[in-house]
Amino acid sequence: MDIFLQQLINGLVLGSVYALVALGYTMVYGIIELINFAHGEVTMMGALVALSVIGALALGMPGLPGVLILAAGLALAIPVCVALGLLIERVAYRPLRNAPRLAPLITAIGVSIVLQNLAMLIWGKQYISFPPVLPQGRYEILGAHITDVQIAILVLTVLIMLGLILMVQRTRLGRAMRATAQSRQVASLMGVDVNRVIASTFAIGSALAAVAGVMVSAYYGLAHYYMGFMLGLKAFSAAVLGGIGNLGGAMLGGLLLGLIESFGAGYIGDLTGGFLGSHYQDVFAFFVLIAVLVFRPSGLLGARGIERA
Amino acid sequence: MSALLAVSGVSKAFGGLQALSDISLQVNAGEIFGLIGPNGAGKTTLFNALTGLYTIDRGEVRLNGTRLDGCKPHQVLKAGLARTFQNIRLFAEMTALENVLVGRHARTHSGVLGAVLRLPATRREEADSRARAMALLERVGIAGHARRLARNLPYGDQRRLEIARALASEPALLALDEPAAGMNPAERAALRDLLLQLQHEGLTLLLIEHDVKLVMGLCDRLAVLDYGIKIAEGTPEVVSRDPSVIAAYLGDEAL
Amino acid sequence: MPEGKRPRWLVFGLLALGLALLPFLVDAGLGRSWVRLIDLALLYVMLALGLNIVVGYAGLLDLGYVAFYALGAYVYAWLASPHFGLHLPFWAALPLGAALAALFGVLLGTPTLRLRGDYLAIVTLGFGEIIRIFMNNLNAPVNITNGPQGINLIDPVRVGDMSLSQTQTLFGITFTGAHLTYYLFLLFTLALIFISMRLEDSRIGRAWVAIREDETAAAATGINTRNLKLLAFAMGATFGGLAGGLFASFQGFISPESFNLMESIMILCMIVLGGMGHIPGVIFGAVLLTLLPEALRYTGDWQRNLFGQIYIDPADLRMLLFGLALVAVMLYRPAGLMPSARRRREFADAAE
Numbered sequence: 084m085d086i087f088l089q090q091l092i093n094g095l096v097l098g099s100v101y102a103l104v105a106l107g108y109t110m111v112y113g114i115i116e117l118i119n120f121a122h123g124e125v126t127m128m129g130a131l132v133a134l135s136v137i138g139a140l141a142l143g144m145p146g147l148p149g150v151l152i153l154a155a156g157l158a159l160a161i162p163v164c165v166a167l168g169l170l171i172e173r174v175a176y177r178p179l180r181n182a183p184r185l186a187p188l189i190t191a192i193g194v195s196i197v198l199q200n201l202a203m204l205i206w207g208k209q210y211i212s213f214p215p216v217l218p219q220g221r222y223e224i225l226g227a228h229i230t231d232v233q234i235a236i237l238v239l240t241v242l243i244m245l246g247l248i249l250m251v252q253r254t255r256l257g258r259a260m261r262a263t264a265q266s267r268q269v270a271s272l273m274g275v276d277v278n279r280v281i282a283s284t285f286a287i288g289s290a291l292a293a294v295a296g297v298m299v300s301a302y303y304g305l306a307h308y309y310m311g312f313m314l315g316l317k318a319f320s321a322a323v324l325g326g327i328g329n330l331g332g333a334m335l336g337g338l339l340l341g342l343i344e345s346f347g348a349g350y351i352g353d354l355t356g357g358f359l360g361s362h363y364q365d366v367f368a369f370f371v372l373i374a375v376l377v378f379r380p381s382g383l384l385g386a387r388g389i390e391r392a
Numbered sequence: 393m394s395a396l397l398a399v400s401g402v403s404k405a406f407g408g409l410q411a412l413s414d415i416s417l418q419v420n421a422g423e424i425f426g427l428i429g430p431n432g433a434g435k436t437t438l439f440n441a442l443t444g445l446y447t448i449d450r451g452e453v454r455l456n457g458t459r460l461d462g463c464k465p466h467q468v469l470k471a472g473l474a475r476t477f478q479n480i481r482l483f484a485e486m487t488a489l490e491n492v493l494v495g496r497h498a499r500t501h502s503g504v505l506g507a508v509l510r511l512p513a514t515r516r517e518e519a520d521s522r523a524r525a526m527a528l529l530e531r532v533g534i535a536g537h538a539r540r541l542a543r544n545l546p547y548g549d550q551r552r553l554e555i556a557r558a559l560a561s562e563p564a565l566l567a568l569d570e571p572a573a574g575m576n577p578a579e580r581a582a583l584r585d586l587l588l589q590l591q592h593e594g595l596t597l598l599l600i601e602h603d604v605k606l607v608m609g610l611c612d613r614l615a616v617l618d619y620g621i622k623i624a625e626g627t628p629e630v631v632s633r634d635p636s637v638i639a640a641y642l643g644d645e646a647l
Numbered sequence: 648m649p650e651g652k653r654p655r656w657l658v659f660g661l662l663a664l665g666l667a668l669l670p671f672l673v674d675a676g677l678g679r680s681w682v683r684l685i686d687l688a689l690l691y692v693m694l695a696l697g698l699n700i701v702v703g704y705a706g707l708l709d710l711g712y713v714a715f716y717a718l719g720a721y722v723y724a725w726l727a728s729p730h731f732g733l734h735l736p737f738w739a740a741l742p743l744g745a746a747l748a749a750l751f752g753v754l755l756g757t758p759t760l761r762l763r764g765d766y767l768a769i770v771t772l773g774f775g776e777i778i779r780i781f782m783n784n785l786n787a788p789v790n791i792t793n794g795p796q797g798i799n800l801i802d803p804v805r806v807g808d809m810s811l812s813q814t815q816t817l818f819g820i821t822f823t824g825a826h827l828t829y830y831l832f833l834l835f836t837l838a839l840i841f842i843s844m845r846l847e848d849s850r851i852g853r854a855w856v857a858i859r860e861d862e863t864a865a866a867a868t869g870i871n872t873r874n875l876k877l878l879a880f881a882m883g884a885t886f887g888g889l890a891g892g893l894f895a896s897f898q899g900f901i902s903p904e905s906f907n908l909m910e911s912i913m914i915l916c917m918i919v920l921g922g923m924g925h926i927p928g929v930i931f932g933a934v935l936l937t938l939l940p941e942a943l944r945y946t947g948d949w950q951r952n953l954f955g956q957i958y959i960d961p962a963d964l965r966m967l968l969f970g971l972a973l974v975a976v977m978l979y980r981p982a983g984l985m986p987s988a989r990r991r992r993e994f995a996d997a998a999e
Contacts, residue, residue: 118765175974182981184764185708189919190977192912196970204963312908316776319769366780369773376770377758443867465866474869481864483857493850494857498869500850504878507849508842518850561869 088227090349091342096233096302098341099240103295104318105325105333106247107288113264113328114284115180120191121171122292123315124198125164127308129293130300131206133160134213141214149216153297160293167198168289169282177278195311202308213304236298243294244334247287251330256283264328313365317344320372326382335384343367396421396596397442397473397565402451402461404441404620411437412620415451419565424587424597426611426628428604430640434620435600436478439569443475444468455565470498472564476554476571478600484543488534488553491542492525495560528556532586548579555586566590567598572606584610608632616640670829681941682825686897688937689832690890695917695933696839696926697886702915703924704852705879706859708768710911711755711775715884717782717906718751719744719891721792724901727802730793737804741892748888749881756880760873775911782903797902804831804896812899828897835893839886843926846882855879856924920976922983931985939972940965 104126111119133156140152175190220231251257262270263280271277299314300306317340325336348364375382397419404412412434419425427435440446442453444465453460455471463471474495483491500521506514529535532552537545542553551571558566571587572580580603587597587610601607607614608628616624616631618640624631631637673681694716701709722744726735735743755774759767786794803812803824811831812824846852854875857865866872895901913936921932943965950958976984 116765118769175978178978179981185702185919185923186977186981188708188765188768189916190974192916193970193973193977196973197967200963200967200970204959204967316772320773323766323769362784363780366777369777372773373758373770376762376766380762380766445863445867464871465863466869466871469867469869475867477864477867481861481867483860483864485860486853486856490853490856494853494865494868494870497850497854497857502850504846504851504882507851508845510845514849521850557868 086349088225090345092227092229092233094342094345095338096236096341097345098321098338099236100295100299100302100314100337101318101321101340102334102337103240103243103291103298104314105322105337106244106330107292108315108319109322109325109327109330109333110260110284110288112322114260114281115176115267117176117187118191118319119171119176119285119288120188120315121175121194121198122288123311123313123318124195124202125167125171125289125311126292126296126299126314126318127202127306127311128167128198128296129160129164129289130296130306130310131202131211131308132163133157133293133297134211134300134306135206136160137216138211138214141216149218152214152216153301157294157297160297161290164289164293164296165286168285168292172282172285177281199308199311206308208308211306213300213306217301232301236302239294239298243291247291247330250287256280260284317365317368320368323372323382324375326384329382329384332382332384336382339383340368340371343371394421395419396456397598398452398454399438399442400452400454402438402441402453403449404437404446405449410620412441412448415617415620415622417615417622417625419596419598420613421564421596422591422594423612424591424599424610426607426614427598427600427617428602428607428614429617432619433617433640435617436569437620438617439475439567439600442468442567443473466498469561469563472562473567474558474561474563474565475567476551476558476569478569478573480547480550480554482542482550482554482557485541487539487541488529488545488549488556489522489525489538491553492528492556492560493521495557496521496525498561525556525560528559529553531559532556533582548575551575552583552586559590563595565596565598569600570602571599572601572603580606666833670826674826679823679825682823682829684938684941686825686828686832688934689829689836690894690897691914691917691933691937692836692930693832693839693886693890693893694914695921695929696836696843697883697890698914699883699918699924699926699929700843700846700855700886701879701883703918703929704847704855704859705876706855707876707879708764709771709880709883710768710908710915711771711773711778712883712887712914713906713908713911714755714775714778715748715752715887716891716894716910717778717903718748718884719888720895720901720906721782721798721891722747722888723892723895724798724801727896728798729800730798734802737802737892737896741889741896744892745885745888748884748891752880752882752884753877756877760876772908772911775906775908779903779906779908782906792903795903797900797904798895799900801895801899801901803899804828804893811896832893832897835889839889840926840930847926851875851878859924916973920973920983922985922987925983925985925987928983928985928987932983935984936969940969943968 104122107122108119111117111122136159137152137156140147140155171194175194176187179187179190218231222229251260259270259275259280260283262273262275263277267277318337321336321340322333323336324340325332325334344364344367347367351363395418400416402412402415403410415438427438429435437446441448442460444460444463444467448461451461455473458471460468460471460473483494486494500517502514502517505511526535526538529538532555534545534549534552537549542550545553555568555571572583575583584606591597599607599611611628613627614625614631615622616637623636623640624634670682670685673685698709698712701707701712723740725731726733726740726743727737759770762770782792783795785791792798803810805811809815811827814821814823815827854865854870857868857870858872858875862872917932917936918929920936921930922928944961946964947961950956
């Protein structure tokens with residue numbers, strides 16, 4: 084029972100991070116039907132920028148409370164990521180909006196290579212550990228452990244998601260986004276500034292990525308220039324699992340994928356009689372992705388079909 | 393006359409919308425059969441159902457006695473039913489000649505080995521296909537454009553190319569979805585002549601068309617669809633006097 | 648055109664001579680390490696030609712292509728190394744690797760047939776990663792792949808008594824292993840170019856392009872899209888598997904790290920940058936992208952000349968520049984650097 088509960092907690096926390104990154108993919112895809120291949124790298128940049136700020140403050144002003152240091156890290160990471168997202172949209176995607184579909188995919192790949200190597204030049208190839216500024220509380224419930232960091236991740240994720248849903252449902256921008264997702268042409272005829280809406284979508288997605296990047300590095304205690312790749316891939320899987328283009332789907336898909344991975348890693352040894360071990364953890368995301376795309380291509384909550392004949 | 397195409401009791405629904413309800417009709421060998429009706433009546437849906445793009449919910453389709461329902465599109469074509477599309481679907485980045493050569497696919501057989509080694513059988517087949525394809529381009533009047541990319545052809549020529557591509561598969565029945573759409577009067581006249589000539593050579597034609605003059609002058613028999621239901625069938629004179637047809641068209645007009 | 652024929656043969660003759668002398672010219676001009684690089688470039692030409700069948704002709708965006716490369720390499724390593732104690736000759740191990748890759752091409756292709764575009768890309772990417780993760784971890788409980796350490800001491804290709812990994816003297820000329828490998832790879836490359844060209848201009852090739860252009864219309868024109876897509880996957884995988892086997896014999900050592908996603912992306916970039924579906928473009932793209940990162944190593948010299956010292960390690964800088972180049976080419980030449988002849992012909996027609 085305690086293992087079960089522990090995996091549940093771990094899975095939910097991991098899933099929260101996936102969900103936040105997945106939202107970025109799903110919002111962009113919903114609006115311009117493009118896999119923003121560089122989104123994972125934006126997450127990575129967010130994590131590394133925040134870590135630099137946090138490290139510098141922890142060293143330079145040791146008296147500052149940890150939460151404040153963390154907030155300062157986020158306060159710089161978010162604008163950096165937003166600027167990055169806007170730049171990517173402007174340089175790599177906007178000029179190719181009407182080009183063959185392969186072209187923006189290749190530029191997206193190019194941008195990820197650039198970001199990854201830029202990060203490697205700035206921060207080096209080594210793992211960067213998260214400075215010990217966060218509360219280290221650890222609580223026991225029914226034999227399972229949960230830490231302050233995990234609680235913070237869960238609470239913050241719930242708040243962000245509620246905010247995002249309110250934004251999309253209630254604000255002018257949210258309405259414009261939904262209209263653009265339905266049909267770019269019609270939206271622009273109705274007076275929606277489509278370019279602005281698309282840019283805003285990238286900005287919001289990138290801000291979420293910054294938060295997720297900080298979360299994931301706080302959770303594992305590490306950051307690395309290469310961390311964006313796998314994270315991005317998994318988050319994309321989560322978005323597809325939930326039904327790409329659907330915000331609720333990305334949230335659900337992220338949580339489910341976190342749980343699948345966590346339980347999969349916990350039980351795969353028993354299930355295969357010890358033949359496969361927990362280092363196959365990364366495989367689950369892909370199996371889930373393939374199974375979903377093959378058997379239910381529109382995802383769990385997706386209404387729109389992929390294939391419009 | 394014997395029935396070449398026998399459609400009986402075909403129904404198809406999309407969600408709650410009944411696109412085709414219990415459609416039955418027969419197209420006799422050697423005739424030009426028209427399919428008319430207001431927009432959204434289900435004409436193209438029927439085409440898609442006949443050619444295997446949609447699976448039908450109920451009913452039966454036979455071509456020369458062979459069951460077509462449940463067949464995949466390529467099997468339908470191989471059985472002898474070729475078609476064109478309302479919104480022209482050519483292979484845009486291929487030349488006109490190549491488009492027609494693709495139409496030969498179902499009637500040719502050479503595989504990877506034959507292609508790589510250029511075996512004698514493959515050479516013969518290829519030469520034959522090219523000769524036939526050129527003849528077909530000649531036939532529809534666009535031989536001069538053989539080496540141009542399909543997407544760069546003028547609209548009317550694209551329509552003609554699509555017909556040539558369909559003819560390349562040596563069909564028994566050619567189904568044309570609004571072949572005259574977007575053509576000017578001269579092009580329409582040429583199309584009319586071409587279709588009559590094809591009929592004269594023994595081809596059977598099934599035609600969706602909005603141009604009433606063209607349909608009335610060309611078709612031996614007609615069926616009228618409205619809201620997925622066949623409301624009339626017969627010779628052009630009989631159909632044009634049918635009160636339900638008049639009502640359907642007037643109703644459509646009134647909108 | 649009897650007049651036109653002689654220059655054509657002349658061109659072929661000069662090309663053949665140039666290709667025959669190339670390793671010696673490169674050796675003399677740029678150094679021995681560049682000969683190995685040319686070998687590598689030929690390997691990538693083979694891979695790019697294979698992926699070109701899948702992506703360029705049939706229009707199936709495959710981001711997991713490297714899986715077939717890996718399969719070919721591992722099969723070769725299993726059959727010709729001390730790992731299992733098997734030492735099959737290359738003419739047996741190589742086709743077996745290619746055949747297994749083709750089989751996997753069909754197996755992996757089958758569930759993805761309904762998917763299009765980006766979705767296919769992501770699923771194939773997933774397949775590629777799954778294969779890599781398995782290769783990384785299938786060292787326990789039964790040691791099949793030797794995990795991240797990879798398989799070592801793979802047999803080089805032998806022709807008669809002659810090993811292609813050692814320096815040989817023939818007719819008084821000294822050939823290093825890299826030189827000999829060059830001729831072997833060139834032979835295979837030319838064969839694959841020949842196969843690609845013949846396929847492109849055939850009933851099969853036209854059917855592939857038709858599927859790429861409009862799948863529904865292709866089906867309605869009598870093409871069994873399912874079989875032809877699987878054939879494209881299988882053909883592409885065969886090329887990949889073959890290249891993998893050659894790579895294993897050439898390198899003598901393989902590990903899962905050689906077969907990561909970046910590799911798949913690189914091969915895709917080669918064909919897109921060069922000009923998709925256009926054989927000379929694909930070859931050009933493959934050679935360019937193999938040599939470019941090496942050439943970018945010279946940025947170290949430029950830095951020293953310009954600033955008097957090296958600020959950024961050229962090895963770190965080259966991938967950054969590579970990424971920028973990728974974006975720039977796509978923005979300014981979306982059809983690739985060497986678009987297909989039919990496009991050029993189209994321009995000529997339009998000018999008439």
